[in-house]
Amino acid sequence: MAEDGFNPPDRTEYSPVTQNTSEESINGNGFVESDVALISRNKKPTQFSNLQKYGTLLVLFAINMLNYMDRFTIVGVLAAVKSEFQIDNKRAGLLQTAFMISYMCLSPLVGYMGDRYNRKVIILLGTLFWVFAVFFSSFISGPQNFWWFVATRCLVGIGEASYSCIAPTIITDMFEPERRNNAVSFFVVAIPVGSGVGFIAGSQMVNLAKKMGWGGWEWSLRATPPLGLLCVLLLWIIMPRNIPRGSSDGVMNEKDTGYAEDLKYLMRNRSWCRITAGFIGVSFSIGALSYWFPQFIASAYVLRGDIPPCVTSDCEYSDIMFKFGLITTISGLGGVAIGLFSSNKLKSIPDRPKTGDAEICGIGQFVLGFFTFVALISCLKSKDLTWLCGFTALIGGCVNWALMVNMTMETCVPKRRATANALQMFLGHALGDAISPALIGFMADGLTEAQGFTADNEPFLLGYKALQYSMLMCPLMSLFGGAMFLWTGLSMVKDREDVERYIRAGGDESALMSGETSRTSSSNDSHNSASIIRRR
16 A cells, blocks of 8 residues: 555654763754754755656646636636526525535545645545546536536535645645745746636637537536646656655654644644635635626626627627636736735845735735725726726735745644645635635625615616625625734744744754743743833
8 A cells, every 4th residue: 555655654764863862952942952853953855856846846837727727617607507507696606615615625634634645646636536527517417407517516626625735735845945935936826827717718618619519618617627637647757756744844754743733733823823814805705706707797798788698508708708817817927926026025125024925915905805896886887997907906816825825834834734724725715715606696696686775677787786786795805814914924923933943953843832932931021021110
């Protein structure tokens, strides 16, 4: 079984070293290091060839791009899917929610396995599962089979969770700290690019299938599976079989701890908790906007008489989807680039606290919230202003992708990074984009059925205003996310120092306890000093 990859955790083995207490070294943090810890601390990071490092990064980027293409292909053909299965906004929203629920529920398990078993095997098996689930879902049609289609979307989520939770930790372990930020930034560029291409490819495949007489929307789900199989083959060839956890940081002999201990560590990690809260705001807003904003714009176009409404399964708002996909891709590239450039600039300022990443993420979310609000209230009056505001909002929303991953990796110890990333995904999706598309759909249908919140009862105008009012939740959640990121800046310096202390100690847990004791002592000293001053 070990040959197949599901072997015990791939920690580096060490020869027994007799501990010489008379020659133990005391490090700068005031606690004793054994010879084993000193050997680990001074061990050079594992060396990977450029082909292994950059080849693995490129293939992981491609899989991540296909991942997001599959997520948003359905959005690109949503009008056709609604017509095919004869569903309303409530059930249309459930398609994305079903995917996200399965995705988030499996994330903690994958994170647990990713910290203990061979990550290459987990990714390969998960990607294969996801590819076949997408392909077979394309053969389901008819209103009577709607819930079978929902079930296949759940299977897609299970497969994608096996990849998304682990890939960032592999990149972190293969690239040195000084190159890690650039590598992670390149990896997360696949999020907006894949999303944008998914919008475009989905709607264009409907048009192509219609012209060729093949069918309709189902062909939008048959483009990515062959590419996914190619990526599986390339990853199997290029990616190293065993990548020691913490190898790029020079700490590879960490002792395993129970899952309960991992959870306790994360709950005590203030930066992780606040980053996760910020991610919830981001996920809620981006998830709802990505799913409903194109349909909202299409409703405005129909009301102005710019385009006819789509009412059949071989019809789609392809021009709108193309524009939305294009601005999603461009704004995503721009947002990630702006985030990376700003981060590097702030880090280069001497004597400035290293809180720039949190501040940039916070400002980005405020930009997302403000311009989303303007786009929502101006959509029917000015399509140019709507597209401009949507573009600017998405730039703000994409600023945080790389920085959020990097902050999580920097403030969590190596052996718990996969768990930290997986649990962050679980909570972010559970309270974010797993519920926001369905919630917006339920609210919109509820307002439409109320028949009294507006004096205009024309069906398309009624649906437009119902969706408009429902989507006002997105700016509010963006503001919440921005506030959480700014709050992260108050704790991330100390949490990063704890991780650095842990790494210098060769993975000794007492280093973390030492940091907590030091902060508690300092806090008590400050409290006692204040009490003395008051008594005087």
